[in-house]
Amino acid sequence: MSLRMALLTLLAGAPRSGYDIGQEFDGVLKFVWHAKPTQVYPELKRLAADRLIREQDEGSRGRRPYEITDEGMRVLRTWLLASDTDHSQRNETVLRSFALWVVPPQEAVAYLREEREYHRARLRGMRALKNGLNLRLAPDRAALLGVEAGIRRLEAMVSWADWAIETVSTWPTGMAGTGRPASGGTDRRGGNPGIRPR
Amino acid sequence: MSLRMALLTLLAGAPRSGYDIGQEFDGVLKFVWHAKPTQVYPELKRLAADRLIREQDEGSRGRRPYEITDEGMRVLRTWLLASDTDHSQRNETVLRSFALWVVPPQEAVAYLREEREYHRARLRGMRALKNGLNLRLAPDRAALLGVEAGIRRLEAMVSWADWAIETVSTWPTGMAGTGRPASGGTDRRGGNPGIRPR
DNA sequence: TGTCGCATGTAAACCGTTACATGATTTT
DNA sequence: AAAATCATGTAACGGTTTACATGCGACA
Structure with missing residues (x-):
């Protein structure tokens, strides 16, 4: 729709x-x-x-x-004005970050650096676009809203990548691959906060 | 995929x-x-x-x-590690902001206020989730990366909404509906920066 | 004359949502 | 005993991508 x-x-x-x-x-x-x-x-x-x-x-x-x-x-x-906004999101960069523990920290950092570069480049593009707007026109005034949202979200991603690179650098190295709690058990019950199942 | x-x-x-x-x-x-x-x-x-x-x-x-x-x-x-990240995005909140010039500013502001509330509520949820992580586990350390990205993006949306509400409040009121440059012409050529076509 | 960018489309395959369907266990 | 929650699925529909196909006009 x-x-x-x-x-x-x-x-x-x-x-x-x-x-x-x-x-x-x-x-x-x-x-x-x-x-x-x-x-x-x-x-x-x-x-x-x-x-x-x-x-x-x-x-x-x-x-x-x-x-x-x-x-x-x-x-x-x-x-x-009269229909609900669909807030469902999809962001592959962040999805991948959930999986980064399965690779050695140095490779995770390399991935995050690439992503940071991508978002920085996009941010430059967005800022250029912002300068091209003609704010005497109503459609461009609204476009400014959209462009500004893009800029703020990209800034958030760049600063996140900075932070993530530092964070991952402190992760313990080695054997990330199979270093998860034994996967043989059928049902792990009991107060389990966070993202683990039930 | x-x-x-x-x-x-x-x-x-x-x-x-x-x-x-x-x-x-x-x-x-x-x-x-x-x-x-x-x-x-x-x-x-x-x-x-x-x-x-x-x-x-x-x-x-x-x-x-x-x-x-x-x-x-x-x-x-x-x-x-060996495939390109798909960076395509879809965000209906921001898409709608591009169209806000077609409604009276007061209605646009009402819409932005609703969106701000939605994002604030989500932000509270995300922060709670962050506290539930067990950082001694590798998967949760990676999940922290994802959750932190979510938090920063939601913060960006909330601060954007604050700014957008103030910005829209300064828009000239009245006849937003048909107040666009006469739509009869066939092709509008010439140095056209911003988001207008060719 | 050849190549690049403009400009429009169709068909098949793939991905995602909505509507429907069923049954077990726990809580009130 | 009824209601809520847990738990799994199928079928039809609609939205999105990929592969393919075509032709004009500008410029070197």
């Missing part, structure tokens, strides 16, 4: 073609929502069939820009 | 049943990776068929705990 809303959000700001939208998904939106062109084009057709957007005149090189309709604006507002 | 690795990560720490894993996906892992029970059970069967995990003796109430095999550990380590 949210891909539709992402497309309506972009088209509410200005008319765009599928290709333009693909660029956004590789730019600002990259840290917020992602979709590939093969998903975007059919969805635009569906939105047009539902009269939430309308195809404009064809441009050069077979360009097909769409604009939002009044009904599309109504649907977008309703989604914003 | 990453669901498999999430399951292997959990089973590397200790034997668990599908139900146990479901609890993790509702707990620590919620901010990092999410999967529903209906996805977990079949995937466990597939992992067992591929000999990356092994079914232990059946427990009470039809409980079926699995343990990781040596081959499973090998696959987990290879994934960690």
